[in-house]
Amino acid sequence: MNGKKLKKIRQQARITKKRSNTNNYLDDIRKYDTLFQDFPQISFLTHNVLESDRLISQGLPPQSLPLLQVPDNFQDTLFQAILKKYPMGDSRGDALWNRYTHALPNLDKQLRSFRDYLEAHYGMWAYIAAPFLKDLAHFINGAPTLEVMAGNGYISAGLQQLGQPIIATDSKDWTKENETGKHALTDIEPLSALNAWEKYQRQIKFVIMSWSPDGVPVDWQLLKAIRESSSDVQLICIGEKFGSSGSRQFWKNASYVDPEGTKKLNQHFSHFDLVHDQVYLIQ
Incomplete structure (x- = not known):
């Protein structure tokens, strides 16, 4: 095997x-x-x-x-x-x-x-608390945003409740294995991360990616696609660096930007156990 x-x-x-x-x-x-x-x-x-x-x-x-x-x-x-x-x-x-x-x-x-x-x-992998959503909404500040791998849409639904324009997408690949995608809080378009990027890249300013699957290089493929595009789009990533989310290729090749903005986004991001996930701004 x-x-x-x-x-x-x-x-x-x-x-x-x-x-x-x-x-x-x-x-x-x-x-x-x-x-x-x-x-x-x-x-x-x-x-x-x-x-x-x-x-x-x-x-x-x-x-x-x-x-x-x-x-x-x-x-x-x-x-x-x-x-x-x-x-x-x-x-x-x-x-x-x-x-x-x-x-x-x-x-x-x-x-x-x-x-x-x-x-x-x-099916909640990242703990998305109300104070963090307010910080995220303030950071996005009304700019059109795409969420990939949205799962049940906890982030998108929370931002929509705060008046932020956001498109939620997810491939729904995990619905047979766990609760991800079975309790949607908002409309979620069935698109893979790469297909969602291809469809919406010219309409958005931010991409949100939260807890990309552990060891699966789709996050790195998405980051490469963003870099190869002429679109001026920033990736907002939530995950545990070299930990329980994302691929090593992604974390190794990510370029971390805007430390002040990153600090503000993390000020209310909950850490309640031994998992050290946080918010990263990446290009």
Whole structure:
């Protein structure tokens, strides 16, 4: 079996596993939200997860997120809280300590898995929060824009709600493998990235590309097509450089421009886990 086929099989197995865990995810978060309701360090995190899901489920841009993991010193907080309620050696305090500490590892795992839940349940790969969309709309400032690989259209729909003219396109190649493209929030024209560029390049000033598939060189092919064109168009790319999105050819050959604009676009781009995706301006 060749390497590419093996990688695809492993990826499909990972997606299937995610789907099987999706239905229980929010139930677990609600359970821990109740269990740790007296501890604001935890309830702040669980409330954020639940509110984010509520907004996304209604087709609305979610809020920015804090770092979703149990604080390193939280067991010390637990110990002191129980000690205030029960003296050392009291069996009731011991039972409460055991109940809390038994739950902590899975709580931490579930918080860190929120991105997996969003991917499996909503087909949302980049976390597109409302504050970031406002920054992006301000940057585009009414210029005609094309989004390629739009997925369910979270970016395009959010920008349209802010009055920005944008064309959403996607090849729909992933609809058989995951939730991408199954929960469209806006009209999405069925075009590959290269076909969309070929069709609209003379009508636009920006191309938005978010989370191009890992290891697939379509991003590099698109960048080459933009460079070979006479059109003055800038690429706005969202992804994890040399990480879990895009191809090595793309990241290696990208020319990063407008550092001040890049900084402004990233000021409200949420980082809530170990994935370090961000916004890049590329030519």
